Amino acid sequence: ALERLERGSIALVDKTGTLTEGRPELADILPAEGFEARELRQLAAALEQNSEHPLAGAIVAGARKRNIAPAPVSGFRSTPAGGVAGTVAGRAVKVGNLDFARNDSAAGLRLLEGAAAKLQEEGKTAVFVAVDGVPAGVLAVADPIKETTAEALAELRSLGLRIIMLTGDNRRTAAFVADRLDLDGVHAEFDPAAKAAHVAKMRSEGFKAAMAGDGINDAPALGEAEVGIAMGTGTDVAIQSAGITLVSGDLRGIAKAIRLGRATLHNIRQNLAFAFLYNVLGIPVAAGALYPLFGLLLSPILAGAAMSLSSVSVIANALRLRWVRL
Ligand code: ADP
Ligand code: MG
Numbered sequence: 001a002l003e004r005l006e007r008g009s010i011a012l013v014d015k016t017g018t019l020t021e022g023r024p025e026l027a028d029i030l031p032a033e034g035f036e037a038r039e040l041r042q043l044a045a046a047l048e049q050n051s052e053h054p055l056a057g058a059i060v061a062g063a064r065k066r067n068i069a070p071a072p073v074s075g076f077r078s079t080p081a082g083g084v085a086g087t088v089a090g091r092a093v094k095v096g097n098l099d100f101a102r103n104d105s106a107a108g109l110r111l112l113e114g115a116a117a118k119l120q121e122e123g124k125t126a127v128f129v130a131v132d133g134v135p136a137g138v139l140a141v142a143d144p145i146k147e148t149t150a151e152a153l154a155e156l157r158s159l160g161l162r163i164i165m166l167t168g169d170n171r172r173t174a175a176f177v178a179d180r181l182d183l184d185g186v187h188a189e190f191d192p193a194a195k196a197a198h199v200a201k202m203r204s205e206g207f208k209a210a211m212a213g214d215g216i217n218d219a220p221a222l223g224e225a226e227v228g229i230a231m232g233t234g235t236d237v238a239i240q241s242a243g244i245t246l247v248s249g250d251l252r253g254i255a256k257a258i259r260l261g262r263a264t265l266h267n268i269r270q271n272l273a274f275a276f277l278y279n280v281l282g283i284p285v286a287a288g289a290l291y292p293l294f295g296l297l298l299s300p301i302l303a304g305a306a307m308s309l310s311s312v313s314v315i316a317n318a319l320r321l322r323w324v325r326l
Contacts, residue, residue: 001227001243003261005208007160011254012199012221014213015167015177016054016143018231018251022214024054024143026062027124030115031137038068040137044095044129046071046088051078052235053215055127058141059095080217081168081191083127094130097170097189101128101135109135116140120172123180145180152251153181159258161210166195168217196220212246212254214238229254256326263324271314278310 005011016022029037045063048056049070063070076086083096094101098116102109109128112135116126119140129136153163164185167174174188187198195211199221202209211218211225214234219241222228230242233249246253286303290296298306 001261002210002258003265004226005159005161005210005258005261009161009208009210009226010202011156011161011163012166012195012202012209012211012225013163013251014195014211014215014218015165015169015174016214018212018214018249019145019149019165019177019181020143021146022054022143022231022233022249024058024125024141026058026139027142028119028140029137030112030119030140032112032135034134035131035136037137038066040129040139041066042068042071043088043091043093043131043136044127044139046073047076047084047086047093047095049073050076050086051084054143055125055141056084058143059127059139062139080215092132093136095127095139097168098126098128101130112138117172120170121176123173123176125169125173145177146251148250148252149181152255153183155252155255156258159255166190166198166211166221168192168195192217192220196224199224210254212251213242214249259326260321260324263321267318267321271317274313274317275310278306282306 013019029040031037031040041063045060045068048059050073071089073086073088076084078084079096079100082100083094085094098109098113109130112128116138119126119138124140124142127139127141129139156163162184165174165178165183166187168190169188171188174186178186190198195218199209199211203226208226210227210229211221212229212231213222214231216235216237219237222230222238222241227244228242230238230245231249232245232247239245244257282298282303285296286298288297
């Protein structure tokens with residue numbers, strides 16, 4: 001499928017795992033009035049143990065590092081591209097993006113927005129915590145841009161692809177990443193449906209669109225794309241929804257796979273030409289086309305040899321793919 005991504009096609013990429021390391025770390029904690037950093041870590045980690053989001057891993061690891069034992073949780077709920085909620089030690093806790101944590105409670109989270117904006121401008125993801133409908137604080141999670149990303153994007157660009165990031169993360173954090181990677185476009189605060197709708201829109205405009213992602217939140221978009229590419233380091237749902245899985249989770253694999261796809265298609269065309277040529281030359285001679293003028297007929301021995309030679313040349317040509325530089 002990848003060879004269909006000719007020049008002018010679009011590569012849509014999710015921010016996490018793809019572009020960034022995908023191994024985020026808890027970097028800052030800003031407790032609101034009346035809350036303590038330790039309490040915030042504990043409440044958030046308790047909920048996040050039940051989530052498979054990369055942000056969750058960072059928050060759980062952050063608490064474990066400080067030997068904070070996660071409290072038991074009841075009524076756990078998870079909202080893709082939103083966050084997690086549940087009851088921890090009798091308190092109603094929500095952990096997620098601003099809209100999610102504020103929803104039905106904690107209107108005062110707005111007060112924390114200024115502090116959060118500063119963290120976001122540093123490229124971090126701000127995770128808001130609300131406890132019993134009261135803003136409890138912000139956790140900042142850092143997920144650095146992968147060292148190999150710039151090279152991977154340059155390779156994709158050299159193959160004629162335009163690169164656009166789709167992310168559920170907030171605008172400021174997304175802009176930080178997009179600026180540093182000099183992307184052709186960025187769409188932030190996209191939930192799973194918005195990601196899928198965007199892929200559908202690009203295709204309806206006539207673009208061939210590949211989508212690369214790692215999360216549950218990417219699965220609908222992966223299914224919608226001409227070519228869905230799951231990061232092998234990502235979730236099972238993403239892998240099931242995609243046509244292609246990059247086992248290593250390295251974006252450079254996409255450029256490699258496209259080059260292999262193109263070389264394979266080129267090779268198939270050559271082989272068709274070979275086969276066609278053998279037949280165009282051989283069949284008329286065998287049918288006696290040269291007999292009236294030159295008295296020439298194709299002996300069955302030569303015809304048999306030509307028959308197998310055509311297979312040998314096609315196979316030999318196909319084997320050249322082993323030496324294609326990817
Ligand atoms: P992306 O598209 O970049 O992979 P997601 O769609 O998974 O991001 O998430 C978008 C936003 O939703 C995150 O930046 C975060 O604010 C919030 N979020 C999602 N899941 C969680 C979670 N388990 N814990 C905290 N926040 C979450
Ligand atoms: Mg993701």
